[in-house]
Amino acid sequence: MLQQLLFRNQDKKQLIIAIVGSFLGITFLVTSIHYLVKVNEFGRGTEILGPNTLIVQKRVNSGAVLGMARTDFSESEIENMKKEKFISDVKPVLSNNFDVSFQTDDPHVPYFRSDVFIQTVDPAFLDVKSDKWHWQQGDSIVPIILPRDFLVMLNTFMSASGIPQVSDDLAKEIQFKFTIRNNDKKEFIGARIIGFTNEVASILVPQSFMEYGNTHFALGADKKITQIMISGEENEFGLVEQYLTKHGLESKNSQMVVGRLKSIISTLILVILGISVIAVFVSCLVLIQYLQLLMSRNAYEVRTLIRMGYHPKLIVRTFFVYFIKIFGIITVFGFAVFFGFKLILDGVFSDGGLALSTGVSLYGVLSLLVAYVLFAVASYRTAKKGVFKEYFS
Template sequence: MIKKILFSYQNKTQLIIAMMGSFLGFTFLVTSIHYLIRVNEFGEGEEILGNNTMIIQKQINNFSSLNITKNDFSEREIERIRNEKFTEKLEPILSNNFDISLQTDSELIPYLRTDVFVQSVDNDFTKIDSTKWQWNPGDDFVPIVLPREFLVMLNTFASAKGIPPISDDLAKSVGFKFTLSSPGKKEMEKVRIVGFTNEVSAILVPSSFMEYGNSNFPKDEPAIITQLMLTVKEGLFGEFESYLKMRSLESKENSMVVGKLKSVAGTLFSILITISGITVFLAGLVLVQYAQLLISRNEYEIRTLLRQGYSPQKIIQSILSYFIKVFAIISGASIVAFALAKYFIDKLLVKGGIQIDSGFTMLSILAVILAFGIYSIVNYFNAKRGVLRTP
């Protein structure tokens, strides 16, 4: 009865325009938030380095080969890079200053021994479980993170011996040994693989093992720092890239490509989120204005209903339930449109070689629910104020 009196004879042109604006705003908003999250997740997979984390080093040229220029970083250079505004965190990568070799220690694969290069990085830069990434003298084994290139080489070697290739999981169960040596001194330590990386070319070991080796098996030459681990602040990848070119520094190409992709896509989606938010806000204002206009035009009807004994709360609930249905239609249509758009966008990304998680992100759906809730609350107080002040 109340809804028929209040809503049946209203011009709904303004309402339809506001609903269309809200629908477009909601759809763009949920789509932008979803793909901003997925873009930031891109390239992570099982990689042990944290987000936006790069390894940088000096470019090698003819002068470096002739020892005219140095390829190591001084303390002054490290501090200068640390103070750049694009730098979130920066620490030197420690390298072994002792002789070390790795050999197989398992019947599953043929005997292989090779000199290796090991490094350690601050654990704040990695996603390695700290409980698995620790070592003290006397422990049963040294945990290591192995470059995938090494596993490929190992599988190539195994295939040449007629042995089936080794999977990641199997490699973690294969026994290895480190041999640390210096003139007149040698020591062997058992090794266990706890992860793999595409970003680091050396075998990663805990910093405590690196300190132990450098202290007990040192070479005559002093240790130098040739690589730095750096985390770039969100949105400042362009400045970081320009700095590398200006200072003749370099990073691994695939890391730069992924970083650039995240930076550009993140900026675009952030702009789209802002525009979508403004659209949703303006459309919401139009809906609120429509509700105010509806109450204003129906002052006589509302007054009559009140005099007939209808409670103000019942009239308010009728107005609120009407607009809740409007908001529900907008939200539902937006989520359906997002699901359809996502299906086609995901297919295009897969064709382009960009593999991302195909699931829905909870935050994008929550954004619609939050906007729905804010609209409903604002409309409730708007309806309450309009009804109660009706003379």
């Protein structure tokens, strides 16, 4: 009876406008947050480099070929890069200053040996999903991350030897060993593959192993820093790219393409997210104003009900439940439409070469809960203020 009495003087047009605005805002809000998270997650777990990370070196020109220009990085250059607001961190890529060879050491695999180039980077720049990425003097096994091209070369060698090729998982079971040496001594240390990468052309080893080799087997002069790793800020990859071009630096093209793609899409989604937040805010504001208007039109009814013995809290609850039900239905329908958009957009991104994970982002769901709670609090306070205003009048 209370609802029939209190909601008979409604202006349906204003209510419909508020519902449509809230529905569109909620739908685009959860969609934009979902894809903003998924785009930023793209590439994680598939490579050993952390997100928004580039391996950078100086571009080789005619001056460098003639020995008139430096291709290494000084400490001051690295420190100046760290001062840029769009660069979160810079670390040198350390290389071996000793001779090292890599060979198979497994009775089930044909003998293979090659002189190699090994490197190490700061662990903060790596995304290694293994608890084996550590080494200390005395350990018999060095964990390594192998360039995928090296595995292709190894499979080619094995195929030419009439032996079946190996998969990634099988390659991780093969025993290898390093031979590290200088002019006076050499040492054999076992090695085991724990991962692969398409982004680094050298074999990666733990920093402690590199320091051990460079300390005990160094060939002479200190090794120059010819490569660095740069971690850029989220959604500011364009500024990083401009900085590299301006200072004659370059990175692997695939890293640049992925970083540029993520930055562009993230920026577009952020724009949509901003519009969605504004739409949700404005539509919720219209609903709250509609609640105020409805209470104003029913001021006489509210006063009459209070005089008849109805407690103000019961009237407040009636208004409150009515409006949170409306917003709850809007939220449910908006979330359902989001799934429809998701099926379409996942296919579009996949066809465009951006294979995003298909799971629903938790942040998108949380955004709906936050919007619902905020609207519930605002509607309750508005209803309480309006009813008690009539109660005390």
